[in-house]
Amino acid sequence: MTATTLAPPLTAAAPPPAAPRARRRSAAPLVLLAPSIVMLVVFIGWPLVQMIVMSFQEYGRAQIFGQPAEFVGLDNYLAVLGDSEFWMVLARSIALCIVCVTATMVLGVLIAVLLTRLGVVMRSAVSIALLLAWAMPALTATIVWGWIFDTQYGLVNYFLSRVTGTDWTGHSWLIDPVSFFAVAAIIITWGAVPFVVFTVYAGFSQVPGEVLEAASLDGASPWKRFRFVTLPYLRSILLVLLILQIIWDLRVFAQIYALQTIGGVRADTNTIGVYIYSVSMASGDLGAGGAISVILVLIMLLVSAYYIRSMLKQEES
Template structure:
């Protein structure tokens, strides 16, 4: 008796020629999807920033003053506003002063912030939570309120700073008029800027420090590397992307400081000797009604900011590209 033979259908196997187009289509969809997800954000940025920047550039090419604010037709002057701004010696003095202030404030902010971030990795849990809550309160405090507090601390007659300095061996500092001298104004402004910048720096760098593998640090310790050498040659290269991002933000923010300087100028100090780019643009535009000149100067500051940070941005993107590969 012969055994019956049952024919079974075997599912056809896809040939390499059939699977290749499917794979390419999936890869194409995977490559396009991130751009589709980011597109709404890019559109929002273009609308919120691109349009005002375009209007600023157009205004910088016009003779736009108080009359134009009330409906008068602006006069096109081309690049005359730029020529006027770039040949103004006062602008270059203010620009140099702003660069110096930015360099000092940003450098001190990064150094102090990195030290505090390292401290957070060494202290107990309760001490770390207390410091983090304190930094959050500092971050949440409006800049104007912060300036009122710092002005009180540096008050010539009732300020706590002068009292402490006089008690620790600097009797000449009793009654020192901080807000009446340019150096005193820049000192208070720098302290206030650093104070307000520390929370972001500390949180960003501390977050990066927690991602450093302990095995790498232990291996460096076994190789005989001391604390400073471990930080310089192991920890710092690993947290460099976070340091570069927060450092770039500090340069941009500190280069256009406005609130701190403007508030301190109201105490009676010389405005011409304490103007930075932010207050200088404000006084040309709002104070003098020369909106065309102010727009031209703001555009110049934007271009100079990009030039100052271009290598920084390029290096940051290069490191991110190497990390992704």
């Protein structure tokens, strides 16, 4: 009796891997983005290039009327950086920016939290009031606030006279630089708070209710729930808001210029935006004004560098 060995079953050969198909990139995204790209190049890119070129030229009133501009290299930058007034204006602008951004972010988050606690009627009323404040142009708002702080008929002086028993009629809030910037900070914060409120209030919808409920069942206080649960979900939103507010408040122009027109001393209350306007238009030195503008752009890029780096890291991951 002979043993028979069974041959192993034949297995079908695996088919060769299919060659990767070349991905055909559609032109539709570029077509859809083309209008926006053209608008950015025309209205932002080209003026920015002109400003940079002008900052390396001697560009004054003669060049405005057709005389060729002379290339002066870094002379405009050296003159600006060597001017003590520029550094004083820059420090003043940064200090005002810190105060306004801090007040705007704190008040914006607090009011957004308040909206979540209000009923439908009160929440609608507060939202409409915020929208009206946000929709008012900066120049119009500054004029209205200028009336409120008017020396003779202002509501603030009248209220202080009634409360303190001292006659505040004739007191100027704009003649002193400290009170001038206090009024300016109120106006700037008043106009910027609604944007922060609506953005943060919309961001609350990203916080899962189950997580908040679980934290509440674990005995976490409202402050701890807000700090350890809500804030981590809002961190990216708050970071974007912070950077936008720094950029907007650092280059503020309309409110400061209008207050100076109403009664402020321009030499003691210039911020970087008004200073660029004064150097470029009043003095007619567009080259120096372009150099200051480029320096301001570089400062803003440094401010937003952290956000840009974190955003790129998120895209890579």
